[in-house]
Amino acid sequence: MIEVNAESYFSENIKSALKNDPPGEWMPKLPDKCIRLSSGFPAPSLVPVEQLKDAVASLLEEENDLPLHYIGSPKVAKLKEQIQERLQEHDIQASRDELLITSGACQAIDLIARILMDESTVIAIESPTYMEALEIFQNYTSHFVTVPVDEHGLDTEMLEEMLEERKRKGVTLPQFLYTIPTFQNPTGTTMSTERRKHVLKLADKYDFLIVEDDAYRELYFDKPSIPLKAMDQEDRVLYVGSLSKVVATGMRIGWVAASPEFITALSWFKKDLGHPFAQATMASFLENTDMEKRLKSLREAYKIKCDALLSALEQYLPPSVSWYVPEGGYFVWVKTEGIDTSELLTEALSDGVSYVPGQYFFLNQQDGKAFLRLSFSYENPKEIDEGIQKLGNVLKQMLSGK
Numbered sequence: 582m583i584e585v586n587a588e589s590y591f592s593e594n595i596k597s598a599l600k601n602d603p604p605g606e607w608m609p610k611l612p613d614k615c616i617r618l619s620s621g622f623p624a625p626s627l628v629p630v631e632q633l634k635d636a637v638a639s640l641l642e643e644e645n646d647l648p649l650h651y652i653g654s655p656k657v658a659k660l661k662e663q664i665q666e667r668l669q670e671h672d673i674q675a676s677r678d679e680l681l682i683t684s685g686a687c688q689a690i691d692l693i694a695r696i697l698m699d700e701s702t703v704i705a706i707e708s709p710t711y712m713e714a715l716e717i718f719q720n721y722t723s724h725f726v727t728v729p730v731d732e733h734g735l736d737t738e739m740l741e742e743m744l745e746e747r748k749r750k751g752v753t754l755p756q757f758l759y760t761i762p763t764f765q766n767p768t769g770t771t772m773s774t775e776r777r778k779h780v781l782k783l784a785d786k787y788d789f790l791i792v793e794d795d796a797y798r799e800l801y802f803d804k805p806s807i808p809l810k811a812m813d814q815e816d817r818v819l820y821v822g823s824l825s826k827v828v829a830t831g832m833r834i835g836w837v838a839a840s841p842e843f844i845t846a847l848s849w850f851k852k853d854l855g856h857p858f859a860q861a862t863m864a865s866f867l868e869n870t871d872m873e874k875r876l877k878s879l880r881e882a883y884k885i886k887c888d889a890l891l892s893a894l895e896q897y898l899p900p901s902v903s904w905y906v907p908e909g910g911y912f913v914w915v916k917t918e919g920i921d922t923s924e925l926l927t928e929a930l931s932d933g934v935s936y937v938p939g940q941y942f943f944l945n946q947q948d949g950k951a952f953l954r955l956s957f958s959y960e961n962p963k964e965i966d967e968g969i970q971k972l973g974n975v976l977k978q979m980l981s982g983k
């Protein structure tokens with residue numbers, strides 16, 4: 582009998598992707614009763630459990646077995662209309678053939694990578710960027726252009742310099758830019774309107790696409806910003822969205838809005854690998870929910886948590902530490918002076934508080950050593966305050982060399 586060596590059967594692409602860190606390496610193993618400032622999850626009390634129970638009950642009452650088959654639930658078709666309507670609220674006009682419902686924004690990103698990338702493709706990413714998207718892209722290529730993010734989002738001047746230099750040297754230009762312009766993960770920053778206009782101009786001038794990940798769009802504290810997709814005159818933006826952060830992450834409802842040619846290619850690979858039951862349940866939930874009211878209360882709740890985090894940072898962190906103040910979303914990005922935040926994490930966890938070390942959000946992990954990402958979404962203000970006090974203590978201890 583010949584012994585099967587699984588690896589010898591893998592494609593070359595897979596073999597090289599498997600050399601990267603395993604997915605989810607960044608997720609700390611939490612001790613019991615740890616204050617979770619690491620998790621980018623909605624607060625448990627803000628997950629609409631009762632309404633989802635009702636949504637399932639009324640769905641099955643109305644449609645019987647239909648949502649439990651591969652196809653046939655009218656509510657699945659309804660969900661697409663509901664998402665089209667929500668997009669219109671943000672000045673994004675997407676017809677039926679310009680919209681694909683996916684299993685979360687992450688599946689949308691993976692499908693986009695699948696149709697646009699091969700191992701020689703160059704893509705531009707923000708530095709730092711959303712670690713799961715980075716993991717996805719690294720499954721397909723190792724050619725990245727990394728562009729810094731500051732308090733006004735992606736530094737488009739720097740992007741222009743990089744593009745110009747590549748053009749001058751005859752080096753391959755990026756196929757697309759992956760950006761999270763609004764309440765970026767991990768920095769919490771929002772791209773200014775001038776930069777939004779600039780990046781669209783650059784896309785035209787240097788002929789690349791933009792993958793806009795707008796997972797946090799609805800969670801603004803004060804006012805919404807204009808999506809790149811709404812400003813896009815040339816169909817260069819593939820717009821990715823999600824209901825994870827405003828309804829429930831486990832439902833995995835996301836989408837891509839783009840011109841029909843892209844949607845057709847994406848659908849080719851998505852096939853029917855979605856979840857009709859989750860989609861139909863979401864449609865039933867949306868039908869019976871005043872979303873404007875829900876969003877308003879989520880915005881208020883997250884603003885209170887964010888304020889609690891910011892005032893605790895002022896109170897407990899040493900003056901050498903700095904951070905960006907977000908205008909929405911889930912995260913605050915913290916910069917320490919000369920502390921290795923993955924070493925600090927061991928101390929923080931044993932004191933009962935978690936965060937995500939900055940290194941995981943960078944292609945070159947060394948660049949992120951001094952940073953850490955705090956999430957204010959999960960815990961309540963009292964726990965947030967306690968967690969930052971603990972973090973302040975371990976930071977001060979490490980700074981004083983104890």
Ligand SMILES: Cc1ncc(COP(=O)(O)O)c(C=O)c1O
Pocket residue numbers: 621684685686687688711761766794796822823824825830833834835
């Ligand atoms: C920027 C960004 N995009 C996408 C997602 C994931 O969205 P989904 O749950 O719809 O896959 C997240 C979740 O943390 C995120 O931060």
